Amino acid sequence: MSSKTNTTRNDVLKHLEEIGKRILEDIGKERPPKLKIRVRSLSNTVWCPEEKILKLGPRCAVREFFNLRETRKFMQTVLMLSLIVRARREGDYPTIRDLYYMGKHTIEYKDLHGKLRRENTWETQDESDYIIQDIEVLTNLLREDMGIMFDAKGRMVGKVIIRSKGNTIDLSKMGVGAFAIPPNVGDIDIVDVDADYVLIVEKGAIFERLNNEEFWKKHNCVLMTGKGQPDRGTRRMAKRISEEFDLPVYILTDSDPFGFYIYSVYKYGSISLSYESERLAVTRAKFLGVSTSDIYRYKIPRKFIIKATDRDIRRARELLRYPWFQSKIWKEELSLFIKKREKVEIEAFSGFGFKYLSDKYIPEKIEREEFID
Amino acid sequence: MSSKTNTTRNDVLKHLEEIGKRILEDIGKERPPKLKIRVRSLSNTVWCPEEKILKLGPRCAVREFFNLRETRKFMQTVLMLSLIVRARREGDYPTIRDLYYMGKHTIEYKDLHGKLRRENTWETQDESDYIIQDIEVLTNLLREDMGIMFDAKGRMVGKVIIRSKGNTIDLSKMGVGAFAIPPNVGDIDIVDVDADYVLIVEKGAIFERLNNEEFWKKHNCVLMTGKGQPDRGTRRMAKRISEEFDLPVYILTDSDPFGFYIYSVYKYGSISLSYESERLAVTRAKFLGVSTSDIYRYKIPRKFIIKATDRDIRRARELLRYPWFQSKIWKEELSLFIKKREKVEIEAFSGFGFKYLSDKYIPEKIEREEFID
Numbered sequence: 001m002s003s004k005t006n007t008t009r010n011d012v013l014k015h016l017e018e019i020g021k022r023i024l025e026d027i028g029k030e031r032p033p034k035l036k037i038r039v040r041s042l043s044n045t046v047w048c049p050e051e052k053i054l055k056l057g058p059r060c061a062v063r064e065f066f067n068l069r070e071t072r073k074f075m076q077t078v079l080m081l082s083l084i085v086r087a088r089r090e091g092d093y094p095t096i097r098d099l100y101y102m103g104k105h106t107i108e109y110k111d112l113h114g115k116l117r118r119e120n121t122w123e124t125q126d127e128s129d130y131i132i133q134d135i136e137v138l139t140n141l142l143r144e145d146m147g148i149m150f151d152a153k154g155r156m157v158g159k160v161i162i163r164s165k166g167n168t169i170d171l172s173k174m175g176v177g178a179f180a181i182p183p184n185v186g187d188i189d190i191v192d193v194d195a196d197y198v199l200i201v202e203k204g205a206i207f208e209r210l211n212n213e214e215f216w217k218k219h220n221c222v223l224m225t226g227k228g229q230p231d232r233g234t235r236r237m238a239k240r241i242s243e244e245f246d247l248p249v250y251i252l253t254d255s256d257p258f259g260f261y262i263y264s265v266y267k268y269g270s271i272s273l274s275y276e277s278e279r280l281a282v283t284r285a286k287f288l289g290v291s292t293s294d295i296y297r298y299k300i301p302r303k304f305i306i307k308a309t310d311r312d313i314r315r316a317r318e319l320l321r322y323p324w325f326q327s328k329i330w331k332e333e334l335s336l337f338i339k340k341r342e343k344v345e346i347e348a349f350s351g352f353g354f355k356y357l358s359d360k361y362i363p364e365k366i367e368r369e370e371f372i373d
Numbered sequence: 374m375s376s377k378t379n380t381t382r383n384d385v386l387k388h389l390e391e392i393g394k395r396i397l398e399d400i401g402k403e404r405p406p407k408l409k410i411r412v413r414s415l416s417n418t419v420w421c422p423e424e425k426i427l428k429l430g431p432r433c434a435v436r437e438f439f440n441l442r443e444t445r446k447f448m449q450t451v452l453m454l455s456l457i458v459r460a461r462r463e464g465d466y467p468t469i470r471d472l473y474y475m476g477k478h479t480i481e482y483k484d485l486h487g488k489l490r491r492e493n494t495w496e497t498q499d500e501s502d503y504i505i506q507d508i509e510v511l512t513n514l515l516r517e518d519m520g521i522m523f524d525a526k527g528r529m530v531g532k533v534i535i536r537s538k539g540n541t542i543d544l545s546k547m548g549v550g551a552f553a554i555p556p557n558v559g560d561i562d563i564v565d566v567d568a569d570y571v572l573i574v575e576k577g578a579i580f581e582r583l584n585n586e587e588f589w590k591k592h593n594c595v596l597m598t599g600k601g602q603p604d605r606g607t608r609r610m611a612k613r614i615s616e617e618f619d620l621p622v623y624i625l626t627d628s629d630p631f632g633f634y635i636y637s638v639y640k641y642g643s644i645s646l647s648y649e650s651e652r653l654a655v656t657r658a659k660f661l662g663v664s665t666s667d668i669y670r671y672k673i674p675r676k677f678i679i680k681a682t683d684r685d686i687r688r689a690r691e692l693l694r695y696p697w698f699q700s701k702i703w704k705e706e707l708s709l710f711i712k713k714r715e716k717v718e719i720e721a722f723s724g725f726g727f728k729y730l731s732d733k734y735i736p737e738k739i740e741r742e743e744f745i746d
Contacts, residue, residue, distance in 0.1 A: 092586065093586055097578065097720040098727060169547060174537075175561060176537050177552055178553040179547070180553040182585075187549045208523070208524070208556055211555070303478070351475065
């Protein structure tokens with residue numbers, strides 16, 4: 001319902017204004033203004049075995065205006081907060097790059113000796129992006145819920161009814177096209193889903209093929225793609241559908257460490273965005289394939305097998321060290337990959353005929369429950 | 374109408390089968406089988422000043438089965454044709470990579486001395502992709518009309534009604550999302566468009582922002598993005614809307630030679646796909662901005678201006694040599710760029726306020742007709 005969306009937007013604004021009010025209050029009562037923000041370092045990123053997601057640890061840092069080492073960051077945080085509040089009030093949807101340009105200016109001031117000094121609010125976009133991440137942690141709000149835009153890649157199709165901005169959209173009626181998933185998935189209500197599972201394919205071209213074949217109609221599923229490494233919109237949409245409608249999610253990638261990692265980003269979150277895992281991780285995702293052992297189980301002809309590069313092997317060794325690849329089956333798969341040094345693409349199944357992937361491989365793997373959790 | 378689509382599909386199949394029949398006929402009448410295909414080399418790519426597009430010249434090459442230097446390519450062409458025909462008959466939508474895997478096998482034969490020899494149909498996907506391009510030229514059909522899929526990136530929104538697979542889709546009712554443009558735009562009927570122009574933005578993030586602001590509703594336009602270098606689906610959709618509904622198309626990119634080149638790909642086609650320009654070139658496209666002279670006309674503050682790299686300058690010098698950048702105004706713009714060595718991003722306008730781009734820059738440029746043709 002659009003009403004729900006509006007409520008959310010007002011909540012966001014209120015929440016952001018609250019932080020500003022607290023700072024003003026501090027100043028009014030002559031208390032040194034400060035902000036308490038959880039630390040987003042690797043050392044404060046923890047693997048939570050119960051929830052099975054990457055999370056930010058409890059360690060906080062206090063950003064004080066009167067601490068010279070913190071003054072710049074304090075100023076940047078307040079500046080960015082004010083820009084976001086202004087955008088929300090005026091109904092603007094800036095990109096992170098817009099916010100960088102909007103906030104970039106030079107502050108002139110006189111130092112203790114009366115000398116005129118100049119300082120830029122921020123130099124590069126890295127600096128302003130860092131502050132946006134801090135604000136996400138500080139407010140416990142996702143940037144997209146604060147109306148901040150980014151390039152979104154995801155596509156989806158299936159028997160799904162959504163509502164957004166007063167429109168009711170039937171994602172089974174997109175013809176040869178699809179629904180383009182926006183960054184701000186929170187502004188969408190998922191009204192109804194008639195499907196047995198969600199299938200996420202790594203590759204955009206495979207999505208187009210399965211969509212044209214109407215795979216989702218024949219197999220009663222929701223079909224999605226994040227086109228390689230998924231953006232936050234795609235991840236959040238997959239999470240919401242799976243949780244709000246109690247559906248399993250199967251992920252289909254190429255059989256190589258980059259494909260395995262893409263699966264893990266959907267399921268557990270990424271290291272750099274660990275503070276958002278709770279709202280982005282598709283905890284019910286399962287790796288459907290293509291696994292290394294599938295290469296031999298399905299007897300993929302040698303001519304379709306690609307020799308792994310040294311980079312692939314290094315990546316596999318890295319995955320073996322991640323806490324979320326410590327299950328017996330993943331250890332076996334990754335070890336098999338390192339031993340065999342062989343990878344295949346999803347399309348290799350077309351060597352058995354165009355329909356092999358959609359009529360045999362995918363349904364068979366699901367029916368036999370041959371996925372990796 | 375889906376009927377129209379089906380007719381088209383049958384036509385495609387008939388057309389492809391016709392080529393096979395002619396080869397069979399040759400063999401039946403003991404004539405050496407051959408295929409006549411226009412040469413896709415740079416030397417046979419010509420700039421057509423009347424139509425203002427890049428076109429393939431008239432030079433043809435005859436691919437003869439009994440010419441040893443041509444036998445391999447002849448075999449590959451017939452093999453690829455047979456795969457495409459099979460996919461069309463069975464309603465499959467293979468990707469170019471699927472076709473590579475599907476056709477890859479080893480032919481065993483005995484040479485004149487009775488020695489067993491082996492030859493792969495093709496070694497790499499480059500080889501099979503090359504043959505797909507040849508078949509496009511041979512048949513005068515686009516790959517997407519032959520049901521061949523690829524990764525499509527485009528998004529669009531606006532008062533556009535389309536029909537596809539029996540569905541009627543209103544592209545003004547996508548909420549915060551958008552319509553994802555498929556590869557096979559030919560399978561879509563554009564039923565109605567209520568807009569004054571088509572606005573194509575280079576950057577996906579800007580598209581999301583303008584869509585959330587409902588720019589297309591306020592300014593009565595169709596909003597599209599091809600996310601950087603556009604795919605064929607986006608180009609064809611822009612071409613069709615502009616020609617079928619007699620609308621101007623404005624293209625908004627960053628102010629740098631890569632942005633200028635993206636504009637030229639929409640308008641004139643690309644060198645590597647010159648044989649498809651007639652069906653992909655958006656001849657009515659105009660470059661709205663950001664031009665180099667806009668940097669100074671709009672007095673973009675120095676802190677937002679980026680120093681051009683040597684690579685940018687080299688690229689600009691290349692553009693100056695292309696026949697389609699020979700108008701007085703483009704020569705001035707490119708020379709100004711090379712002299713000033715300065716570029717800006719679209720988002721730099723946010724330095725004047727979030728709404729500057731959508732409330733001032735775009736409408737003003739269009740109203741004053743300050744675009745480059």
